[in-house]
Amino acid sequence: MNYFTTTHQVKKMMYSIRQYQVPLQKYMAMMDLQELNERLFYKLLIDNVEELLPVVYTPTVGEACQKYGSIFRRPQGLFISLKEKGKIHEVLRNWPQRDIQVIVVTDGERILGLGDLGCQGMGIPIGKLSLYTALGGVRPSACLPVTIDVGTNNEQLLNDEFYIGLRRRRATGQEYAELMHEFMSAVKQNYGEKVLIQFEDFANHNAFDLLAKYGTTHLVFNDDIQGTASVVLAGLVAALKVVGGTLADHRFLFLGAGEAGTGIAELIALEISKQTNMPLEEARKKISLVDSKGLIVKSRIDSLQHFKKPWAHDHEPIKKLVDAVNGIKPTVLIGTSGVGRTFTKEVVEAMAALNEKPIIFSLSNPTSQSECTAEEAYTWSEGRAIFASGSPFDPVEYKGRVFVPGQVVHKVV
Structure with missing residues (x-):
């Protein structure tokens, strides 16, 4: 059996991906590769960043989030829902990696220009952290994509048999604030004060409030703002x-x-x-x-x-x-x-x-x-x-x- 070098594997994978005419199919192929061979995934992305960046992130990631339930195969990232309230510290401790440096977190309420996609917004933290590694050199094991699932007000998703999130209207007010506060406290407790928490695709009414509330106690950053x-x-x-x-x-x-x-x-x-x-x-x-x-x-x-x-x-x-x-x-x-x-x-x-x-x-x-x-x-x-x-x-x-x-x-x- 022949020995295939990394260069040869990259060439073969690019040939395979280019056979797909539909961008979403290319996205799915890249996500499968990320699960099966993370090292090859990043080599492929780094060597072909101009061609593959629109595949793993915008604009293709928007369609992927819209159809996340139907293309979902195995979970990537960490989903934290209202059901975990009171146990978020324990949930974070169950994540296999301990030395987390960057967390990208969304609640899926305002994904790109597409609106409320609920927990199907997970495609955004996953895609964004892929860029942290490919373009910024951050180790994949130091990155944690998180989706806070507090429900969705998207009626189409609530009636979608393939929707993977909580089938309820969005939590607001004190219920929402308490869950987010527990998450922010648990993150600092588990990963220390130097972990970067990037808020991603929160709706206006929460985005500004979260940035103001935690800007003095945590290392936080809102990409949209x-x-x-x-x-x-x-x-x-x-x-x-x-x-x-x-x-x-x-x-x-x-x-x-x-x-x-x-x-x-x-x-x-x-x-x-x-x-x-x-x-x-x-x-x-x-x-x-x-x-x-x-x-x-x-x-x-x-x-x-x-x-x-x-x-x-x-x-x-x-x-x-x-x-x-x-x-x-x-x-x-x-x-x-x-x-x-x-x-x-x-x-x-x-x-x-x-x-x-x-x-x-x-x-x-x-x-x-x-x-x-x-x-x-x-x-x-x-x-x-x-x-x-x-x-x-x-x-x-x-x-x-x-x-x-x-x-x-x-x-x-």
């Missing part, structure tokens, strides 16, 4: 090399005022304040946000959630995005709405009329929820847009030129 913001800011800094000027010279308009939108906006304002010594309140005035009810303005402040209030400026109410573009006259348009095709032809053309090189970041995931496609952005702006997205788009040919769209984030909603 903080991680996305840092990568988008880096993307903007890179874009400025093309369009010119500093951050303070630009006007920003967001479609979407949730975790991602407000997190990005706040980091931009902080950077403007730092660069110019401008008071933070003044820096925020360069940034406007549009939510589902229209432009966020002072006249709405009493009805706004607390994280939106800093962005309520003195301006007349505006309902439609295109009217906000024409009224605010932004140089940068950023989509974090989780709603696909909201950067319409009219909106992109308005940005192109106002700016020689409009910066358009369409960040919502997966690609079906992207505010516009790369092709739409380049075509409607006559090839002048500086475009980036959350999930990868293929290169676009327009009038004899090939445009390669940037990808500035892996996940936004």
Whole structure:
């Protein structure tokens, strides 16, 4: 029998995966490999990261989460449900690895731009920690993907015979808070104060509260609020090399005022304040946000959630995005709405009329929820847009030129 080197095994596996035409089939093949031969899985991912990253994470992971029950074979990661309340410390002790350095945890309430997927959101922590290893060099044994199963309000899942989670409406209030507090305490007790806990895909009303509550007692990080913001800011800094000027010279308009939108906006304002010594309140005035009810303005402040209030400026109410573009006259348009095709032809053309090189970041995931496609952005702006997205788009040919769209984030909603 021949001896096959690792290089040969990688070549063989890539040949096998490329035979699949459906991305979800490629995802399932990669997950099977991760279970059977973890070392080969990471070798494959590291050597072919550009090709396989969209398979193991966005956009394919979104479809995998939606269909998680039907493709479920054997459990990956740690599921903690309301049934384990009072026993979470013991549950964590049963995990075979002891030296845990990074935990990615979700409760599945706001998976990508797809909404409440309950415990089927486990695909996100698993995929994210694969990237920690492949791109960050963290040992797989030091990573722990966790899903907190408190039920789901998704009626389709509750009636799905293949749904693997609790068949009940989501726990809220004290019941939810007590379970999360027990989990956070048990994590520190089991793994020490230096373990990183990354909150992933929690709904707005819980995400901000959890970050504020545990930010002083645990090493915590919210990817949607903080991680996305840092990568988008880096993307903007890179874009400025093309369009010119500093951050303070630009006007920003967001479609979407949730975790991602407000997190990005706040980091931009902080950077403007730092660069110019401008008071933070003044820096925020360069940034406007549009939510589902229209432009966020002072006249709405009493009805706004607390994280939106800093962005309520003195301006007349505006309902439609295109009217906000024409009224605010932004140089940068950023989509974090989780709603696909909201950067319409009219909106992109308005940005192109106002700016020689409009910066358009369409960040919502997966690609079906992207505010516009790369092709739409380049075509409607006559090839002048500086475009980036959350999930990868293929290169676009327009009038004899090939445009390669940037990808500035892996996940936004």
